[in-house]
Each structure stands twice: as structure tokens, then as C-alpha cells.
Amino acid sequence: MYPANTTYHRAGSVAEAVQLLADNEGAKVLAGGHSLIPAMKLRLAAPQALVDIGHIAALRGISLEGGSLVIGALTNFATIASSELVQANAPVLAEATGVVGDPAVRNRGTIGGNVSHGDPASDPPTALTALGATYNVSGPGGERSIAASDFPTGLLENALQDNEILTGVSVPALAPGSGSAYVKFPHPASRYAVVGVAAIVASQGGSCSSASVVIGGVETTPTRASSVEAALVGSDLGNDALDAAAAAVAGDFTGDPMSDIFASDEYRRAMAAVYLRRALGIAASRAG
């Protein structure tokens, strides 16, 4: 619980933060600190320098711009979960951020830090991937956007390049008639998702017009349930259709499986089908 020596830098702006990263080899970005600090205390991480972006006011806040929610990287989970803008335009994100950890974690942990860390059992990336979010990034080469689905490149690895900082997430507002749900099987100790399912379905004239379903916790990166989505679109979203769609998930697990002493990969896949069916039921009931 005693981190190794490190040098602390506080950045006043994103540009300064990018420069500090460039100037300090082996530096890590510090935001809410809820992933990095525990790792440092266990000496699993020992960055030579920390660049604290926690005081850059521009990285905080939620707005609706041109049909998309723009959420600053420093916005904490509690703020997102309780935001009326988020509840109205991306309720599945409000649900997912509302079940991260416990109240203390939700008051301190940030969306940007969470997404950058990329824990496959964390709730927000699953919801953001289902929502088709994009991540806004600043770096030495300027600004760019990365689709949420392209962001993770492996277990705790992502598409950020050297000295890039994730500055926020853009989330397209759900279309009218959509219903969504995030349901989670929490690990009894860590409260991370053994399985977390984000489901979004849209219904027009009694028929499913679009579906987006993503599962977290089962593989080392969020799993898009393409077979499930295909089975849903065009269906009537009735119980039989949802049963059939949920059963299709088995074919969607093609990545690297997750397994630990609490839940094997086999169990996680089985529970994914159960939780997926529950998520679909709730989402369908909210659609139309």
C-alpha cells in the first residue's frame, strides 16, 4: 500500500498535459485515480511520473451538441448516472454508470479514466460500445476520434498512441422509439461485471428496426452480439423472438475468453445468455 517514488505534474490544459507526457518518459495520466492508484499501491504499476489532468475544467461536464451527448473525460459516474440529459438521450449509459462499484467509486471515478483503462469487466465501455459512441482524443498530432468498438485492442490495451489523452466521449442520442437496458451480474467482491449486457432495440410498426447488443465481462474486450442483433431485426420482439435471439449469442463469442476463480469462461458464456435474455426483455418493453 506504499507506492514507489514518482514525480507528480499537474496539467492546466490538455495541451500542457500532452506536452508533459511527451517530456516525461514513462508518465501516466492521472484522472480520478480509481484504477491507477490501487495498482500503484500494490506496486503493480510504478510510473516514473504522473500527469494529473484532474484540474482541467474544460474536461468536465455534459452537453448535447448536434444530436450527440458530449461528456468530458473528467465527468464522474455519479454525475452521468443522475444527468437528465443522459437519462433522456442515452438511458443505458445512465444505467451502466449507476451500477459501477459503489457510491464512493461513482463519485470519484471518471468516464475518461474508465474507458482509457479499458477493464473488460467494467460497465461503461459495454454501454458506450452498444450506443455507438466515439472517443475524442488529443495528442501531439492534434485531435481525432476513435469509435468505441475500435478502441480496445486487447486486454487492457487500446488504440491510444503515445502521449495521446482521451478528452471525452460523444454519444449519439437514441432514436425515438428505442428501448434499452443494462443488466449486470456483479462479482461479489470486486463488483465488476461477471457479465454485463447493454441492449438497445428500436421498434417501428411492431417490428424491430434496429438492434445493438454488447456484452462485457465474458471476453477480454466487449463482445458485439452480431448474431443476436441479426435475429432481432425484423422480429416482433415477442418472447419467442427474444428467446431465439438470445440463444443465438453462443456464436458471437469469438474473442479471448475471461475466466477467474469465481466464474469460468463456460459459466460466463452461459450467464451471458441468461442476462442477455433479461436485458432484451426489458429493452423490448421500453421500445415502441
Add this chain to the structure above:
Amino acid sequence: MTTRVFSSGIRRREDPRLITGRASYTDDIKLPGMVYAAILRSMYAHANIRSIDTSAAAGQPGVIAVYTGADTEGALNGLPCAWLIPNSDLKTPAHPAIAKDRVRYVGDAVAVVVAETRYQAEDALEHIVVEYEPLDAVLNPKDAAQDGAPQLHDDAPNNVAFTWAVAGGDADAAFADADVTVSDVITLPRLIANPMEPRSAIAQWVGATGELTLWNTSQNPHIARFLTCVVTGVPEHKIRVIAPEVGGGFGSKIPYYPDEAITAFCSMRLGVPVKWTETRSENYLATTQGRDHIEEVEMAATSDGKITGLRTTVYAGLGAYLSTAAPGVPTILHGLMYSGAYDIPNISGTIYGVFNNGTPVDAYRGAGRPEATTLIERLVDVLAAELGMDPVEVRRKNLIPKFENGHDVVTGLTYDSGDYGATLDTVLDAAGYSALREEQEQARGEGRLMGVGVSTYVEICGLGPSQVAGAVGFQGGLWESAIVRFHPTGKVNVMVGSSPHGQGEETTFAQIVAEEVGVGVDDVEIIHGDTDLTPMGWGTYGSRTTAVSGAAVTLATRKIKDKSKALAAHLLEAATEDIEYEDGRFFVRGSPDQHKTIQDIALMANVAWDMPEGMEPGLEASAFYDPPNFTYPFGAHLAVVEVDPATGQIDLQRYIAVDDCGVQINPMIVEGQVHGGVAQGVGPVLWEGVVYDESGQPLTGTMLDYALPRADGLPDIEVQSNTTPSPHHPLGVKGVGEAGTIASTPTVYNAVMDALRPLGITRIDMPLTPEKVWRAMQDARNGG
């Protein structure tokens, strides 16, 4: 003025300082010139140490000294085991404070760095180079006892530390003659005690006087002083042990650890105060753990459900070394309890205490009794299922009938008093048992897996008569003492040798004094936890503090009352036998207006202007209380669960506890003890358990993987109580600290198994994690 506060749920005086962060724990103490120790621990579960190179660490910034086992050898004696159970062929292998040639568990101390700051000490640890030769490890206590298993100690063949037997009646004959027998294998997982405050020690050696002061997170500072003397060689009268605020222990702060010996060694070498505080990660490796039983058990009965015999073979994991009280836990505190709340005429048990490459195991809340109650109560349910009887009916048929003063069971114990049927009736009434069973029938018809679990229990606590302690090999007494000191203003200090650390005795002991002599409860201050300030006592564990130490407080206060009567008689110019006492006032019989208050007496005794011939001045009394018997609280608990057939998740929906802990001094504190105890007993059923890999690496090394009970996993616990006074205790109290833990493990386990009965599932190893339950359901559905 008199405040009647006995048997009243007044608020705990401890709480304001605790919940506002104003309490001072060992790690809060800073002494001038103090330096900091950090301990390097083995990363192997079993290995020979080929070499240790400390030279690079010694050159790190701020480092004052680095010591290894080569330095402590000869300077520190090995750690003693203090419970040498007789007739068991007990082996006590050497337990050096710092391992020199061989490490035997992940967490074994290998070296210590002392530096100017804690951070520097931690940094320097990374520069110690240890060359290990890894050896095969063994963790499962039954596997460890088999031929060919990796051997931990040369002087403990097959890793067996002891073989202890309990017998009463003729169990083999009972089984031969039985109408029906049932059997089961019960595993109780290894548990981490998880006090909120990790362990800590500060040692201050003053060479000029030869005095050693040790601030220490201890449940029993007088025992810590005694063992510090044994290990360091400093004479006992030159050692002062102070247990400041101690943030919970649950048994894990009973033992004397290598770490405080190492801290003392460092201070004695360096001549400055040295502080060592474990991290939470260290706590998960180096602080004693609980349970770790594999129990092969069977029960014999008549066809109408009368239990005729119980047989057990138990493999109790002890970890790599014998901790202070370890041998007594799975034997005396376990096997002697095999009769439970029942008349079982024939009992035999064999308990193997087995070394394995894990953290040492010692007392953990309940200590042996949850392990006993679980096997008895599980077997009763298995028997009921075999006979097609309601498990409650089997219990009723076998319960010991009400008794008020002594009942012998065949294991050799004499229970003090009991009305077991009454607590069972109370819990069934509170639950609406027959309606629950109807609800269950309906739920099963709908494909829902609802279960009801019931357990009775009797616990042995109030440890205990010292003569018995000696007879069972406990290397100490089990009495307590108290000094009650009235000041001239009528305010009172009470010094006790026990050492409460969260149980609330600063409040309940004040209630005792207030009840006995009519002072205000706020006029009484309880002083504990400092061997220089308090009289001898054996400590706080085994639900004994209120029962034993509280009795000493009672008897000392009664001596005050006797002296007060005599002094009042003198002052009122009456004969002592004519003085009556009521509500803090002493008066001549028939003339209550002519009186002296206890405060008047305190003043007159302290100024001593007008004492009767031969009476000593002052108003102070001490008492030493050695209980004539243990106390035996009891109760009946009931749980309702529902298992999700799709996932194996268990929803604990209701929990009802009916306990009879004798007379209650503070019912609110009793209820709090039951709540916490229930949570800790449910833990191993649903969530908790240390997991090691095959090489002995703990996989549950942090709270990310080790699942503690949490509020959101528990229902509102419904608490009721009955009162059957202990016949031999001055106040009739029995003790309640462990009751909830003892009862709730079998209660909830039985409830889950009851829920799964329609599927034909009869056993799953604890903890009942969802995947295990799901797999059992899958297997059952597949005809497995």
C-alpha cells in the same frame, strides 16, 4: 443520582470517538526518533532459502538496518505454542520469527528493513535478493496427511501435528445397531478475519533501564507481555504492553506473531522506537486465518428419528506453523461440542491437526464451534431427508429437555442451563414456519427453488475455569480480575485485565457498576488494554469478557458495597447489619431519610477523617474471578432463501435469530453482536474462502477476489431473545459474541440445500458460489 441502566439499551460510549475518527490506534502513535520497519515475505509457499543478499538494500536512501534470520537466531527464541493439548502426540516444530533456511507459506518473514520512513523501508525491500529453491507445496489438509505428501517439518511425519480423539458411549455399537445411518463430507473454507484495522506494533527499548514498551494490536495484552518475555528474554516486569484502540480482531489478534517479536528485536538492536504496520495485502498473508476443515461425518438413528450416534473424522488445516492457540480450536472448542443441543448417547470423533503450506490458522470468531455446529445440524437435516421427516421434528425429538442447573453430555461437558425447545418454538413462531412450508410447496409447483433452513446451537463460552484450562493443556489461566476505585468526588475508575476492542464493554461494565452501587453510568470510566495500568487478565476472546471479566467487576463492586455499608453504619452510628441499601443510598433500617449516599461514602473513605476502628482508608476493591464452569448460550435460527434456477445465485430473503445468552446487560449491544455474527457466519456459506493454486499461491490476495459479506447481500436480520440465566454466574449472563457466527453457517447452508432438494442435490462445498450451484443443477438435470 441513581440511573437505572442495567438491561437497558443505552448507546455505546465508545461510538462517538470511533465513528468520528477520533480514536487513537497503534499506527496513529508517533514517538520521538521513531523509525519504520517493513518485512520481506516469502513469495513461495514452500522453498529452501539458498542465499539472501541484503547489501544493495542496506545502501538505499534512509535505510538504517537490514536483518535476516541469521541475525535474529539466538537473539529471539522461537515462537511458542500456548495450547499444548494432552493425549494427542502433539508436535511443536520450531517457528523462528524470521525464516532462515526454509520458508513454508507465502507470507513467511524472510528479512526486515528499518528505515527513516515507511516508504524508504518499502522501497528497500525490493533490493533484497533472495535465492529460493522451490519445493512442492500442499494445501488441502486431508491430502497433506497422506503418505507421499510434501513434508513441512521433519519432526511432524505426514504433516500431522496431533491426533486427538473424543469419545462418549459406544459409537461403533450404535452404528452397528442403527435402523438408519447417514453420512456427509463437509468442508469449511479457510477464512480471513478481516478486522478493519490491520495489525501494528511499536517497540520502544530503553537500554538504560532495560525496559521494553510494546504498543500492539492485541486482544490480550497480558498474554502478549508474557510471550514477549518468552521470545525476547526481557524479564516480564520490565515489559509493558499497551493495546490502544484496537479496530476489531475476531480472534486474529489473539496470537503472538513473528512481527511484534521482529519489531522488538529491531528496537533492541537500534535503541530507537520502531513501528511496523501491516498493509492489507500483508494482512491477507501473515495474519492468522480460520476454519479450513474437511469433516467426514456420519449419524446413526432409529427409524423414528431418535439420534443414537455420531462419528467424525476431521482434517483441520493448521497452516505452516502452530499459532498460539491453534491446537485447542479444532479439539477442545470443537470435539467437545459434538452433542450440540441434543442428547446423543454415543459419540466418537478423531481430529487430525495437519500442517499445510498456508498462513497459520488459529481462532476465528466461533473458533471450532461453527465447525461443530455445522456438521451436527447438517447431519440432522440429512437424516430428516432420509427418514422423510420434517427437520424440525427430528430436532424436537432429540433436544435436551429444559434444565436449570447442569446437564451432562457424553463428551464430558456439563451444560449450565438451557431451554432449547423454547428458542426453537420462538423462531418457528416468528418465522410462521408452517406457512413458510406451504409457500415453499407452492413455489416448487411454479418451478421456483425456495428453501427454509433451521439450526439450533449450543456454544461453550465464558472461557473458563482455570483448572479445566490446565487440564486441557492451555498454557495459562482463564480467570479475570478487576479493580474498582472510587475517587473522593464519587466518580469511579474500573481497571480490567480483559481488553475489549469493539464489543462495547466500556459501556456494559459501567452499567454493571451503576447497577450494583447506584452511581450514574457516566460516573464510571473503564480502563483496559495496558499491562502497567490494569490488573492481570487473560484477554478478550471466546465470548468471555462480559461473562468472566464482567463477573470480576461485579464482585469487586460488591466488595465496595460491603465496605460502604460498614462505613455508613459507623457514620450513622448503627450496626452494620442494620444498614440497608437501595438505589445508591445506605440507611438504617426503617429510617430511609437518615442515609449516606455512595458519593458521601466515597468522600468520607477517601479523606478518612472518621473511619471505624481497623478499617483501611480509601474506597477501592479488587476481585479475581475464576468461573466454576463454562457458560453455554444457545438458540435457534431460521433462514429463507431462493435459488435462481437459471444462474445459481442465492437470494437470502429472511434471517431470524433467536438467542438465549442469559441475562442481558445491554440488549442493543447484544443485538449488534448477533447482527455482525450472523453476517460473518453467512460469509463462508455464500461468498468467503481463501483459494490457493497448486503451488500454494493465494488467488484471493485482495478484496477484489476475496468476497466479504456486505450489507446488500443480507436481509434485515430479525432478532429475538429468551432469557435463561446461567446458574453459576453472579449476574446470570452467558456471552453472545460468537452466537450469530455459530448458528448462521448451518442455518443458511441447510436453507440452500433445502431449496435444491427437488433436484436431488444433497451437498456442494462451501462457499456456494453461483457457478458451483449452477453446475450442480446442470449435473442434476442431466441425470448426474
